[in-house]
Structures are given as C-alpha cells and as structure tokens.
Amino acid sequence: MSNLATATRFEFQKDRVLRAAARCFNQKGFSGTSLKDVANELGLTDPALYHYVRNKEELVYLCYVRAADLGREAMDMAIKKGGSGFDVVVNYLTYHVEMMVGERGPIAIMSEIPSLNPEHREEILEVSREHSRRFEELLQAGIDDGSVATCNVRMTGNAIMGAMNWIPKWYRGDAGTAREMIEQYPATLVRGLAAG
Amino acid sequence: MSNLATATRFEFQKDRVLRAAARCFNQKGFSGTSLKDVANELGLTDPALYHYVRNKEELVYLCYVRAADLGREAMDMAIKKGGSGFDVVVNYLTYHVEMMVGERGPIAIMSEIPSLNPEHREEILEVSREHSRRFEELLQAGIDDGSVATCNVRMTGNAIMGAMNWIPKWYRGDAGTAREMIEQYPATLVRGLAAG
DNA sequence: AATAAATTTGAATTATGATTAAAATAATTT
DNA sequence: AAATTATTTTAATCATAATTCAAATTTATT
Numbered sequence A, B: 001m002s003n004l005a006t007a008t009r010f011e012f013q014k015d016r017v018l019r020a021a022a023r024c025f026n027q028k029g030f031s032g033t034s035l036k037d038v039a040n041e042l043g044l045t046d047p048a049l050y051h052y053v054r055n056k057e058e059l060v061y062l063c064y065v066r067a068a069d070l071g072r073e074a075m076d077m078a079i080k081k082g083g084s085g086f087d088v089v090v091n092y093l094t095y096h097v098e099m100m101v102g103e104r105g106p107i108a109i110m111s112e113i114p115s116l117n118p119e120h121r122e123e124i125l126e127v128s129r130e131h132s133r134r135f136e137e138l139l140q141a142g143i144d145d146g147s148v149a150t151c152n153v154r155m156t157g158n159a160i161m162g163a164m165n166w167i168p169k170w171y172r173g174d175a176g177t178a179r180e181m182i183e184q185y186p187a188t189l190v191r192g193l194a195a196g
Numbered sequence C: 001a002a003t004a005a006a007t008t009t010g011a012a013t014t015a016t017g018a019t020t021a022a023a024a025t026a027a028t029t030t
Numbered sequence D: 001a002a003a004t005t006a007t008t009t010t011a012a013t014c015a016t017a018a019t020t021c022a023a024a025t026t027t028a029t030t
Helices: A003-028 A035-041 A046-051 A056-081 A085-101 A118-144 A153-170 A175-190 B003-028 B035-041 B046-051 B056-081 B085-101 B118-144 B153-170 B175-190
Strands: none
Touching: A003 A035, A003 A056, A035 A046, A035 A056, A056 A085, A056 A118, A085 A118, A085 A153, A085 A175, A118 A153, A153 A175, A153 B153, A153 B175, A175 B153, B003 B035, B003 B056, B035 B046, B035 B056, B056 B085, B056 B118, B085 B118, B085 B153, B085 B175, B118 B153, B153 B175
C-alpha cells in the first residue's frame, strides 16, 4: 500500500473512532464514557485507540475540532449557495441537521469544553465563539436586507443554537425521524423569523 | 433546636448542596465533576457531602428530581394563572427561566440520565417524558383555542425545550443578562408561534 | 514467500477520585 | 454544665478506568 493510501486508511479509521466517540460522549458525557465503551462500539479493545490519539483528552478535543469543522462547512455551503439572509440561515440549519442525522454523524455536542486542557480549551472556545458570531452576522444580514424580522440577534442566536445543540440528546438515529428532522426542524426554528 | 427546626436546617443545607452540585454538573458534567469540586463550592471537604446524600449517583439523581420539580412547578403556576394557550406557554417559559437565573437556580440540566442507576434512570426518564408530554399538550391546547399557529407540536416542543435546556451552558449568572433573559428569551422562543 | 510496517491485543501499572471509618468539633437538649 | 446529637474533618482504603508496554497478529511491500 502506498504512503498516500496508508494515510488515507489511517485517517478513515480515525474518523470512525471520532464518530464512535461522539456517539458515546453525546449520551454519557466525557468522563462517563470509558475508552472501553468507545472501543467496543468499533469491535476493538481500549489500547487500540492509542494508535489514533495520544490520550482521552485529545480524543474529545478532536471530536470538538471535527464538530467545529462540520458546522463551519455547513455554514460556508449555505453562504456560497446565496439567496436572501433568511435563505442563508435556513440553508445553513438544514445542512447542519443533515450532517447530524446523516452518515457523517453523529457530531459531538461541545458540552464539556471545561474538561479540555487549557490550550485546547482556549482554541475550541475561540472557534465556538467565532461560529456564534458568524451566525449572528447571518441573522443581522437578513435583518439588513429585509428578509429577517427585527430581533435581538444575540438572544435569537443562542435560542436557535441551543435547539440545535440539543438534538443529539434525543435523536436516536432512526431513518424516519431523520427525514422528518431535515424537513421540519430548521423550518420550526426560523418560524417567526421571516419578515413581513 | 426542635426536631422540626433541625429537619429544616438539614433540608436547607441539603438544598445548597444540590444547587452547588447543579452548578458543577452543568459546567463539567457528572463524571467531570468531583465531589471535591462540589464541596469546595460550599467551603466543605468531600466526605461532608455524605452526610446529605448516600453517594454521588444519588446526588445527581436528587439534582434531577429537583430540576423536574421546579419545571413542573413553573408549568403548574402558568396553568393556574390561565389565559389563552399561547399565554400559558409564554408564562410557563418565563417562570422556568426566572427559576433558572434567579436565586433558586441553578437548575441541573438532565443531560446525563444514562449515568443514573436503572431504577433512578427509569424514574427520571418517566418524569422527563411526562414534562415533554405536558408541554406538547399546552401547545396543542393553544392550537385548539386558536391562539397558537398550527405546527408540529413534537418538533416545536423539542426545539423550545432544547433552547431552554441549553441556557445553563452559556448563562454565567450576571444580573444584567438575567433580566434580559427573563424579558426576552421566552418571547424569542415563541416568536412565530402566535396565530394570525 | 519473506520482510517490513501497521494495527491490535493481553497483561501489567498508575492515577484519580469515590467511599469508609474513626476522631474532632460544633450545636442542641436536658 | 453535662450529655447527646449533628456536622465536619483527617487519614486511610477501594474501585475504576486511563495508560503503558511487550508481544502477537494482521496487512502491505519487495
């Protein structure tokens, strides 16, 4: 196998590890999840995970980096697709929900940032703040172009992000609900946000 | 001190323990929080907590029972106050937010039910489901009396509850934000829910 | 097929933090 | 003020799960 292919396989396996970890962390929390839990989910034993991450803390950290990347990707796609400010908001939420309930999921909710070491914590807090900031910008852009009703963007942003972040707590991966989620959840979140 | 007064003092102290624990659990999760963390918050050492609870698991369990009680209390108050279905929904959310950011807070988010032992888990899941069910009933009552716009009550309920549950993750107890929260958050959550 | 590299394991080791027990202190009652 | 009870502490103990390490196995390369 070539170096490239080796790297690819390694990265692929690592991504499986991160998704399995995300699933566990979302349900039982960082410290409530043992490495054995994560390994079992993949048919491995715990020491095998150390081939992919330095330690448990790094595992969460990487889950959060991945979560941040996917969130940013969803937002970038929505922005690139264009449309009114309102459209961009709805599209972003839809892409993000699709990722959460689709085959790229689950995505770790960043609910235990305090468990990270100081450097990682600061980095994740930063990207997390950045994401909130950008979302509020989207809302503001919508207000400015007249597609979104005037509102407190900070409050509205927190409310919508909270509703998004809570999804992994109750969504249990059945296909029927997944479709329903994608079709209805974003619309539910922005009901009342349309101007006029 | 009389038996009654003794019981009262004990119960009062126990409630302080539960609030301190809720604050810790909300930030660092069940297993991420050591009993030492909780004790320190009260100027005590960890073994002192065993005077109030049997073990750590019971501590979370009681936090969740307390959270459920307060949520139910907020809902009961709103129902008793009356008004249109829409009014009851808004009032319930307002009372609940007031509790969260007021002196009875913080309230533990039930984010780690899987960490409970089977009996406690089943009990908490039950009251939790019951609360969601009742909230959906409030929404449905509002739709029926024409004060709430037609919507998928399951989705809407999940969205609003998610936004509520996420509050403790970002709210950091400053008075200014508390007032803003009480005044604006419930309104933000139901914007677009008003019929007509 | 032989060799090398990557991956996984089983068997220790270690660290952390929950729990227990006995003693000390503080509060309450008589 | 003595006796009793409630509360808290200090100093162990115990359990769990993270981590390490050497060996085994599997996969890729020649």
